[in-house]
Amino acid sequence: MRSLFLVVLAVFVSTVLPAQQPVNIIPKPNSVQAKTGEFVINSATLVSYDNADSKRMADLFQAYVNAQYGINLKTAEKKSGKNVIRFVSSAKGNEEAYQLEVSPQTVEISGVNAGLFYGYQSLIQLLPLAEKPGELRIGAVSIKDEPRFAYRGLHLDVGRHMFPLSFIKKYIDILATYKMNVFHWHLTDDQGWRLEIKKYPKLTEIGGFRKQTLIGNYKKDGDYDATPYGGFYTQDQAREVVAYAKERFITVIPEIEMPGHALAALQAYPELGCSGGPYEAAQTWGVFDDVFCAGKDHTFEFLQDVLDEVITIFPSNYIHIGGDECPKAEWKKCPHCQKRIKDNNLKDEHELQSYFIQRMEKYVNSKGRRIIGWDEILEGGLAPNATVMSWRGDAGGIAAANEGHDVIMTPNSYGLYLDHKQGPDKNREPLSIGGYSTMEKIYAADPVPQKLEESKRKHIKGVQGNVWTEYIETPNKVEFTILPRLLALSEIAWTDPAGKSWKEFSQQRAAHELARVDKSGTLYRVPEVYGLKDTVIYASEYIVRGLVPSVEGARIYYTLDDYDPSELDLEFKDQVKIVVPPGKARVFKAVVITPSGRRSNFVRTEVINTKK
Secondary structure, eight states: OTTTTTTOOOOOOOSSOOTTOOOOOSSOOSSEEEEEEEEEEOTTOEEEESSHHHHHHHHHHHHHHHHHHOOOOEEEESOOSSSEEEEEEOOOSSTTOEEEEEOSSEEEEEESTHHHHHHHHHHHHHSOSOOSTTOEEEEEEEEEEOOSOSEEEEEEEOSSSOOOHHHHHHHHHHHHHTTOOEEEEEOEETTEEOBOOTTOTHHHHTTTEESOOEESSOOTTOEEOOOOEEOOBOHHHHHHHHHHHHHTTOEEEEEEEESSSOHHHHHHOGGGBSSOOOOOOOSSOSOOSOOBOSSOHHHHHHHHHHHHHHHHHOOOSEEEEEOOSOOOHHHHHOHHHHHHHHHTTOOSHHHHHHHHHHHHHHHHHHTTOEEEEEGGGGTTSOOTTOEEEEOSSSHHHHHHHHTTOOEEEOOGGGTOBTTSOSSSOGGGSOSOOOOOOOHHHHHHOOSSOTTSOGGGGGGEEEEEEBOOOTTOOSHHHHHHHHTTHHHHHHHHHHSOGGGOOHHHIIIIIHHHHHHHHHHHTOOOOOOOOBTOOSEEEEOSEEEEEOOBOSSTTOEEEEESBSSOOOTTSEEOOSEEEEEOOTTOEEEEEEEEEOTTSOBOOOEEEEEEOOOO
16 A cells, blocks of 8 residues: 555645635535644644544555655644644535545544545645655644535546556556546547457457557558557456546546447457458557448347446446447448347438447446447437536537437537547647647636426536547657646546636646646646747837746746746846837747646747838
8 A cells, every 4th residue: 555646646835824714625525624733743643543544544645644754753643732633424415525624733634435535635735845854734624524526537548558556556546636537438439449258258358459559640551660569458457447446536438449440359259240350459549341240140249248247247227338439330341240130120320339238238237227328329329328528619518408318518619529620730749630729718617518408407417538549659648638637627526617727827826736746656638838828029119028927936937038938037026127128029939847847839920010
């Protein structure tokens, strides 16, 4: 347990926390009252617990403080008095609710199960980044908190590119830091099957590998790396992930794609396709016509066998069956599929997809589980007990909720596809699938569509961000992709919209949090300077003022000659006056450079004097 939560991210607080000063916790608690005074942690501070659950939290806190600050606190059962940090098991109604009280005399964290764990996470975030040796100061505060949504998820695609088991655990740690409670593990796709299935060993022996991979952006006649790629997770490894996540109150939802995105499975077992193959796992990205045959009973027998093994590994209530991007071209010319349509009085191939999903849902339901699928499962009629993951905008979510189905909102239009680029200029961003998703865009999103009538809003069960890995090959790039946008996602998942403020979030709490990330060694994208956008201004004089670094402790450097700024250039202080001669232009560029040396993309403002 020594290494648990070492990626948990703490933030600065000032030596004395004045009344009404915002408390730097992400996601923002739903009830916060900052008070005067502070609690001082030192070697004499005792960490108390009252049962096995609260002892686990006390031990975690003791280990964290020792590892991060070198202060070895003692733990004891049911202690009171001054200079005591008390973890108390006390039900708050909602199992994810907690209360955190800090006074100059004591600290008390109360809740049960996940709630007590979230109280621990909030306490960790209140710890200072640096203090004088042997002493930590926490500002007095009263917090009563619980989440807005019961489902708060982040997805990771390991079909296109997979990642070591150690990184999957780190990913889960990062989710836990921000009180996310669902890890959606996308385990199969056209490019690779990543989960061992003992009854069908060729799924990983053959389907787990592709011959080569596209280099660079997608194009029809692309270039390839001529290097085989593949791998998979054993069932024991998957169980290890499930157990690791459970300790952090995170549910792992597995996704087994059907009926589309099946080329890797068809490469292993070609008889499952309409034509019988041969098939190859995809070496590029996109949507492919070859899918599971909906007319063969063997297809359903195979998928039921697969799900039997999946269900023994993953105890989640939900099993994700994909359901997205399933072309109908092969079904239209397949005699087996056409016979299925005729025998079941189906109208067309869209109703055949509905038949496929509903048949699989009945099987999953018979095992005591529920299906969840992408919003294409609405096509041809929705399975009766299915939950819809709305990704193509919010229309699918609205339609499903109006029919009385539960919905998880993950629209790409809300910025929730975290594989999309984070800046407007692709030349300043790493290779990506495209799109545009910023921390600000995500923060502005409300998972409950305003167009949805009030009586149906109860069906919006939560929100999720997705990380598709066509262009994400390494753990470092995954971290760069999710941070800092996960901070915004966690807040729209947890915090009541009435308590949100973009300026306070970005320039106060997120800036604090990113200062901790900056020191931790975890990679992240440094947001651009606040107060300036890429723009063109027509003037003979212009004053740049009000710039704010996006990371606490970072500095802003600038140039006026269109060269990219670095720490070798002038440091921005209060303002810069730009004087432009007639008929000339000046280009102001500014960059944020953090204490660790990480830097943001530059922001560029061109000032043009059109007078002759």
